[in-house]
Amino acid sequence: MSDPTTHAASGAGAADADLTRLTAVEMADRLAAGALTSVELTQAHLDRIERIDPTLNAFLLVDAEGALATAREVDAARAAGEQLPRLAGVPVAVKDIACTQGLTTTAGSRMLEDFVPPYDATVVARIRQARMPILGKTNMDEFAMGSSTEHSAFGPTRNPWDLDRIPGGSGGGSSAAVAAYLAPLAIGSDTGGSIRQPAAVTGTVGTKPTYGAVSRYGIIALASSLDQIGPCARTVADAALLHEVIAGHDPMDSTSVDAPVPDVVGAAGTTDLSGLRVGVVREISGSDQGFQPGVQARFDEALDALRDLGAEITEVSCPHFAYAMAAYYLILPSEASSNLARYDAMRYGRRVTPDGSPSAEQVMGASRDAGFGDEVKRRIILGTYALSSGYYDAYYGQAQKVRTLIARDFEAAFEQVDVLVSPTAPTTAFRIGDKTEDPMAMYLNDIATIPANLAGVPGMSVPSGTADEDGLPAGLQILAPAMQDQRLYAVGAALEARLRERQGGYVIEQAPEIEVRA
Amino acid sequence: MSTRTSAGPDRTVPYDDLLTRYEPVLGLEVHVELGTATKMFCGCATGFGAEPNTQTCPVCLGLPGALPVVNRTAVESAIRIGLALNCGIAEWCRFARKNYFYPDMPKNFQTSQYDEPIAVDGWLDVEVPPREGVDEEPFTYRVEIERAHMEEDTGKSTHVGGSTGRIHGASHSLVDYNRAGIPLIEIVTKPLTGAGERAPEVARAYVGALRDLLRALDVSDVKMEQGSLRCDANVSLMPTGAERFGTRTETKNVNSLRSVERAVRYEMTRHAAVLDAGESILQETRHWHEDTGITTSGRPKSDADDYRYFPEPDLVPVAPTREDVERLRATLPENPAERRRRLQEEWGYSDLEMRDVVNAGAVEVIEATVAVGASPAAARKWWMGELARRAKTAGEDGSAVGLLDLGVTPAHVAELDDLVTSGRLNDSMARQTLDGVLAGEGSPTEVADARGLELVQDDGALQAAVDEVLAENPDVVEKIRGGKVQAVGALIGQVMKKMRGQADAGRARQLILDTLGVQG
Numbered sequence A: 001m002s003d004p005t006t007h008a009a010s011g012a013g014a015a016d017a018d019l020t021r022l023t024a025v026e027m028a029d030r031l032a033a034g035a036l037t038s039v040e041l042t043q044a045h046l047d048r049i050e051r052i053d054p055t056l057n058a059f060l061l062v063d064a065e066g067a068l069a070t071a072r073e074v075d076a077a078r079a080a081g082e083q084l085p086r087l088a089g090v091p092v093a094v095k096d097i098a099c100t101q102g103l104t105t106t107a108g109s110r111m112l113e114d115f116v117p118p119y120d121a122t123v124v125a126r127i128r129q130a131r132m133p134i135l136g137k138t139n140m141d142e143f144a145m146g147s148s149t150e151h152s153a154f155g156p157t158r159n160p161w162d163l164d165r166i167p168g169g170s171g172g173g174s175s176a177a178v179a180a181y182l183a184p185l186a187i188g189s190d191t192g193g194s195i196r197q198p199a200a201v202t203g204t205v206g207t208k209p210t211y212g213a214v215s216r217y218g219i220i221a222l223a224s225s226l227d228q229i230g231p232c233a234r235t236v237a238d239a240a241l242l243h244e245v246i247a248g249h250d251p252m253d254s255t256s257v258d259a260p261v262p263d264v265v266g267a268a269g270t271t272d273l274s275g276l277r278v279g280v281v282r283e284i285s286g287s288d289q290g291f292q293p294g295v296q297a298r299f300d301e302a303l304d305a306l307r308d309l310g311a312e313i314t315e316v317s318c319p320h321f322a323y324a325m326a327a328y329y330l331i332l333p334s335e336a337s338s339n340l341a342r343y344d345a346m347r348y349g350r351r352v353t354p355d356g357s358p359s360a361e362q363v364m365g366a367s368r369d370a371g372f373g374d375e376v377k378r379r380i381i382l383g384t385y386a387l388s389s390g391y392y393d394a395y396y397g398q399a400q401k402v403r404t405l406i407a408r409d410f411e412a413a414f415e416q417v418d419v420l421v422s423p424t425a426p427t428t429a430f431r432i433g434d435k436t437e438d439p440m441a442m443y444l445n446d447i448a449t450i451p452a453n454l455a456g457v458p459g460m461s462v463p464s465g466t467a468d469e470d471g472l473p474a475g476l477q478i479l480a481p482a483m484q485d486q487r488l489y490a491v492g493a494a495l496e497a498r499l500r501e502r503q504g505g506y507v508i509e510q511a512p513e514i515e516v517r518a
Numbered sequence B: 001m002s003t004r005t006s007a008g009p010d011r012t013v014p015y016d017d018l019l020t021r022y023e024p025v026l027g028l029e030v031h032v033e034l035g036t037a038t039k040m041f042c043g044c045a046t047g048f049g050a051e052p053n054t055q056t057c058p059v060c061l062g063l064p065g066a067l068p069v070v071n072r073t074a075v076e077s078a079i080r081i082g083l084a085l086n087c088g089i090a091e092w093c094r095f096a097r098k099n100y101f102y103p104d105m106p107k108n109f110q111t112s113q114y115d116e117p118i119a120v121d122g123w124l125d126v127e128v129p130p131r132e133g134v135d136e137e138p139f140t141y142r143v144e145i146e147r148a149h150m151e152e153d154t155g156k157s158t159h160v161g162g163s164t165g166r167i168h169g170a171s172h173s174l175v176d177y178n179r180a181g182i183p184l185i186e187i188v189t190k191p192l193t194g195a196g197e198r199a200p201e202v203a204r205a206y207v208g209a210l211r212d213l214l215r216a217l218d219v220s221d222v223k224m225e226q227g228s229l230r231c232d233a234n235v236s237l238m239p240t241g242a243e244r245f246g247t248r249t250e251t252k253n254v255n256s257l258r259s260v261e262r263a264v265r266y267e268m269t270r271h272a273a274v275l276d277a278g279e280s281i282l283q284e285t286r287h288w289h290e291d292t293g294i295t296t297s298g299r300p301k302s303d304a305d306d307y308r309y310f311p312e313p314d315l316v317p318v319a320p321t322r323e324d325v326e327r328l329r330a331t332l333p334e335n336p337a338e339r340r341r342r343l344q345e346e347w348g349y350s351d352l353e354m355r356d357v358v359n360a361g362a363v364e365v366i367e368a369t370v371a372v373g374a375s376p377a378a379a380r381k382w383w384m385g386e387l388a389r390r391a392k393t394a395g396e397d398g399s400a401v402g403l404l405d406l407g408v409t410p411a412h413v414a415e416l417d418d419l420v421t422s423g424r425l426n427d428s429m430a431r432q433t434l435d436g437v438l439a440g441e442g443s444p445t446e447v448a449d450a451r452g453l454e455l456v457q458d459d460g461a462l463q464a465a466v467d468e469v470l471a472e473n474p475d476v477v478e479k480i481r482g483g484k485v486q487a488v489g490a491l492i493g494q495v496m497k498k499m500r501g502q503a504d505a506g507r508a509r510q511l512i513l514d515t516l517g518v519q520g
């Protein structure tokens, strides 16, 4: 894959393909050197979005005007000799779960189809401060409930590797945009794996930082105690740069961690893992646990690579991970049922007025019925039930106890090892429509990613290669103790470099070019 | 649209009658709006009376993505209230979400506290005033406090188009979210038993004592009529001697101390009538009507109301250190009741005088006046006399204003009193001086100087005036000499007139008598 221009989509000039295939680090360097303008770079991405995205449906909204305006400002500032942040002028896509002032923010729901926030999420404000042009808002499962983007009210996003397959979810739009070179970087949110699982099935990198490391202010809440915002990128170093932009204490989010941001960018330069203790979690890997053979094979090879890099590999057991899924599907719906109560059509959002002279309660009911999709209703009902008096202790209360036990499993494991690893998702990307009728099968996609959300520890997915049986990408998940996010980047970067050596390039470069559909 | 009230008034039984058969049990829930500058979970202003929906932001409007941040001052106020109510302060407690749908609640959950309140298990001793002609002494009732917890207020709904202002029959509703998110402290008593016939008075005395306490703590403006202090009264009756409490009703919209007493009394008489008829009390919310003095049925309320409480995941636990608590304890004011007793003793006021001062809300201003040098008697004389009289009509269009709103300071009053006791002014001149102070002409001394108000201290001028008056009134002089000393009053008036008021009437009298050689 030495000549990226061979991948250029038909009917377009090679120039924008050249530019979009750079890493974010390369883009930043060329911008800083004056070899490239942000307007050129941004326009190249906008052109590619215009050509490719009608096929992919990764974006719900493209803000060409806004992105180019930022790009022009950055170019002018640079021309005037102003000192600029590292990623100034490098475009980014934002999951439609983050409020953007003046730009429609839907969370993938009909309910918020016309909702234009009057304020920016802190993450968005930081992106603006970093002077990164925002290309647009990316598709997602409705209110981030799902693992495939098939639950988006605005149609599924397609996987750039195979257009009949899902790009993961809920943040499939962000990962597909990054994988298809529609954006070098994107913002995701991860409640049970919504950054890491899409990264795994699209051959990209995604990080869920430590809970509280990135502000949730302005992020449309799914489950407050689980939600975390993080970067999506094609390389570990690119992800680190975006991580650095968005992380840090925010007084507007009470659960925000007031501590210095770990040096993730420095860590992303790691090439040697000598002395690092790596634990393989017995409960979330292995064919006997339902992991696809090709996914497991790439994982085993990655372990060899880690050994080559100087790491010591041991197996550790986290016995309570077996209950993670059950606990997660009580805690998430409980919190979601309350978080989504505000969508009542009284102050904003879709309003449906029944005939006659309906009461406020009837308007609320009709609006929620029309505005929410089936998966959202399913989880609201589940959560409402789990929190009901008489059931609270047996469900929500019990789930919280499991959560404590899982956190203890992590603590015990991190006494023995520095990081934990597992395959990110049990399978490669499945076909669109395969699991929409079977919620349990869909939920099982997140079996390896959920424990990190329950315990609040950071996790990352890096590509491990492609599975033999289908040629589709698989991911390796790295987990670290809370506030040790830099370890993810150290392990991820070293592994990425070693696999790149072995496989002759980044995994994403094996992706076939997208056939534009009419 | 028909409502339950159209079925006619509820039956009641005479109050004295019911007490022979039933024992009342009360439970009082008081909501206090804290006087913090900003709301409970956002930085919006809290001022009363602003244009609707001008004091709002994404947080208190419950916009997608907005998150709460706890107001530290509100937590400190809650702890101080808890300490003043002799409660234990939690070392660690959380907020909880109370989930229910209502248009005036932006998030459709209220961030409150549930099973982990900030303050628990306290008490407040309240003094119930003696009944006229019945009791000699006030009696003291210890109100046990179950808890005090923090929560946020809801928006305020106005129902338009109906006759009652209630939601029934209204064509539409308007919601003002300025109130949404204002910090509230809810103070809940344990069941109040054993008060018997005095129960309504105990309820009133408790709310009054609580109001005084909160005012002394300076945590709220405690204005019942503006809703910054709201009381819900739970009332039930049980047959005398029974141990199981009866079914309770919760009466809302009780907006004055007098209403607290009346509403409790009314509910007792209504409950008794229902029970006497062999029927059972419906557990429900009742609305108090100040004008008619009755309650009407609100919505049925049952223990099955399921608010699906769970710990608020967007907030971190509140964990005041013991040092924090002790620091706040050191800021507590003296208990208002104890303070009153102490001041009464120091000032030498009678019980009646002290009660009048308290009822007039003049304790603080008298204390301040005494502190700048006036005698307690003089301070009371001015504030409860001349100034109280003027306050009654000092407002626009002759309406009443508070003593503190008159524009006279304690220092003015002390200075004025000094001018009188030192003999520079007489009472009438003092009143003229006060006119000047009220008109903004300056301090009493400045006014007296500017208006040339000063008693003539020189007996020469006064003696000349006396001589003139005596010469002009030989018949009166004759009477006085004949033993009718009281006739001297007529002469004093004439002397004062000649002196244009600038003389001490007592001195004038003395000079008249001396000149005539008569013993006063």
Ligand SMILES: [Zn+2]
Pocket: B039, B042, B043, B044, B055, B056, B057, B058, B059, B060, B061, B181
């Ligand atoms: Zn606000």
